[in-house]
Amino acid sequence: xxxxxxxxxxxxxxxxxxxxxxxxxxxxxxxxxxxxxxxxxxxxxxxxxxxxxxxxxxxxxxxxxxxxxxxxxxxxxxxxxxxxxxxxxxxxxxxxxxxxxxxxxxxxxxxxxxxxxxxxxxxxxxxxxxxxxxxxxxxxxxxxxxxxxxxxxxxxxxxxxxxxxxxxxxxxxxxxxxxxxxxxxxxxxxxxxxxxxxxxxxxxxxxxxxxxxxxxxxxxxxxxxxxxxxxxxxxxxxxxxxxxxxxxxxxxxxxxxxxxxxxxxxxxxxxxxxxxxxxxxxxxxxxxxxxxxxxxxxxxxxxxxxxxxxxxxxxxxxxxxxxxxxxxxxxxxxxxxxxxxxxxxxxx
Numbered sequence: 001x002x003x004x005x006x007x008x009x010x011x012x013x014x015x016x017x018x019x020x021x022x023x024x025x026x027x028x029x030x031x032x033x034x035x036x037x038x039x040x041x042x043x044x045x046x047x048x049x050x051x052x053x054x055x056x057x058x059x060x061x062x063x064x065x066x067x068x069x070x071x072x073x074x075x076x077x078x079x080x081x082x083x084x085x086x087x088x089x090x091x092x093x094x095x096x097x098x099x100x101x102x103x104x105x106x107x108x109x110x111x112x113x114x115x116x117x118x119x120x121x122x123x124x125x126x127x128x129x130x131x132x133x134x135x136x137x138x139x140x141x142x143x144x145x146x147x148x149x150x151x152x153x154x155x156x157x158x159x160x161x162x163x164x165x166x167x168x169x170x171x172x173x174x175x176x177x178x179x180x181x182x183x184x185x186x187x188x189x190x191x192x193x194x195x196x197x198x199x200x201x202x203x204x205x206x207x208x209x210x211x212x213x214x215x216x217x218x219x220x221x222x223x224x225x226x227x228x229x230x231x232x233x234x235x236x237x238x239x240x241x242x243x244x245x246x247x248x249x250x251x252x253x254x255x256x257x258x259x260x261x262x263x264x265x266x267x268x269x270x271x272x273x274x275x276x277x278x279x280x281x282x283x284x285x286x287x288x289x290x291x292x293x294x295x296x297x298x299x300x301x302x303x304x305x306x307x308x309x310x311x312x313x314x315x316x317x318x319x320x321x322x323x324x325x326x327x328x329x330x331x332x333x334x335x336x337x338x339x340x341x342x343x344x345x346x347x348x
Contacts, residue, residue, distance in 0.1 A: 024341035031337025034330035041327065045147040052104035052140035054092060059099035069102070104128070106137040108144045108298035123315055130315040132306040138315060141298040142323055148299045149327065152214050152283045153276040159218025161272060164225025165265065171226070172233025172264075173256050182230070186223045194220045195282070202291045210293050213286065217279055228271055232264035239263075266342050273335030277328050284324055300324050 025031060050057055055068035092105070106127075112135030115121045123130040129138040171182035198216045205212065236242065237260060245255045287293060287301025288308075295302070300320040307316035 021338075021341045025337050028333075028337035028340060030333045031341075034333040034337070037326065037330045038334065041146050041330075042150060044143055045150050048144045048147050049102075051102055052106060052108070052137070052143040053102045054105060054107050054110050056096070056099040056101050059094075060097035061094060063097065104137065104140050104143065106140045108136060108141040109296065110137065110140070111135045118312055121313065129319050130313065132303065132313070132316060133310050136298065138303060138319055141303050142300065142319060145298055145300045145303065145320070146323070148210065148293065148297065149280050149283070149323075152210070152217070153279045156214045156217035156221065156279045156283075157272055157275045159215065160222040160225055160275065161268070162222075163219070164222035165229050165261070165268060167222070168226035168229025168268075169233050169256055169261055169264075172230040173237050173252075173260060175234075179230070182226065186226055189220070189223050192220070195285070198282075198286065199289070199291045202286070210297060213283060213293055217282055221275065221279065225268060225271065225275070228268045229264065232267055233260055236260050236264045270335055270338045270342060273331050273338060277331045277335075280324065280327060280331075 044051065049069050049072060053069055053072075055072065056066075057069050058065065058067050060066075112131065115131055115135045121127075121131045121133070121135070127137050127139070129142070131137055132141075167182050167185075171179045197220060198213075201216055202212065241263075242255060242259060245259050250259075283293075283299070284301035284304065287299050288304045290305060293299055293302065300323050303316055303320040307313060307320075310316055
């Protein structure tokens with residue numbers, strides 16, 4: 001008769017579940033590397049304006065110091081205003097005493113119509129990853145596009161999580177007619193072709209926007225979360241601690257959100273990593289077909305869209321495609337590592 005595995009040390013006896021998960025996750029080398037890659041990508045997204053911009057990071061003009069990029073952050077946050085004369089200034093031609101420009105001295109919207117031939121637009125010392133057909137720098141687009149990729153992934157998946165977790169928890173906890181109603185709603189939404197629904201909605205609205213894309217993806221992507229949540233709540237609701245909470249007279253909402261959800265949500269959060277992947281791919285597909293964010297917004301998918309009309313501009317397909325590939329692989333590997341790390345059978 002096999003005996004249950006015993007802790008190898010006294011330290012293991014006092015190890016919390018969170019410490020156990022972190023220890024197991026660190027054993028997954030590819031998962032750790034992927035986590036650092038996503039962290040690097042998040043850093044690029046946050047500091048994109050300091051990495052690719054046509055304004056200097058810091059400069060001196062007639063003996064006065066300026067920090068235009070930081071000022072732009074403050075203005076975008078609604079904490080200040082630009083002087084119109086300063087806003088419309090040609091920052092590259094000002095007579096600086098000295099200036100420190102970002103590594104990529106272009107915005108994604110900066111165009112150079114003087115780049116006429118294919119050789120002019122190809123990767124060079126002036127444009128490290130080349131430009132598109134209207135002279136927009138590809139590397140600058142990739143840097144700023146990381147901001148849109150991550151924001152769409154996290155916000156759209158956040159919307160799906162809120163809807164899916166609430167509906168799944170209600171269905172799993174109450175059961176009966178409530179469970180049947182929510183299950184039928186999930187089945188109806190699943191039967192609707194999500195991709196074509198988003199394309200239709202985006203085409204019907206005269207001017208698309210980033211928030212519209214995120215809302216549409218989130219409102220159509222909650223079904224898998226709800227099914228995961230329902231299954232976990234069905235498992236947890238009959239455990240002893242839930243029965244004890246009911247016997248003590250706790251309210252239903254308190255039992256669901258303070259006792260059931262914390263013990264049922266771990267598998268759902270693991271699915272989140274895979275959900276972010278599908279969201280990034282969906283947005284890239286929409287932008288590639290011209291139904292995603294507005295044309296003025298540069299994303300990885302919109303750069304790929306330019307590759308359709310520039311057959312010989314190989315860099316327009318290779319570099320954004322590589323960014324999408326690396327990001328998707330990273331989130332998938334993080335999801336795999338989390339799935340393995342949260343398996344209680346690995347506790348020794």
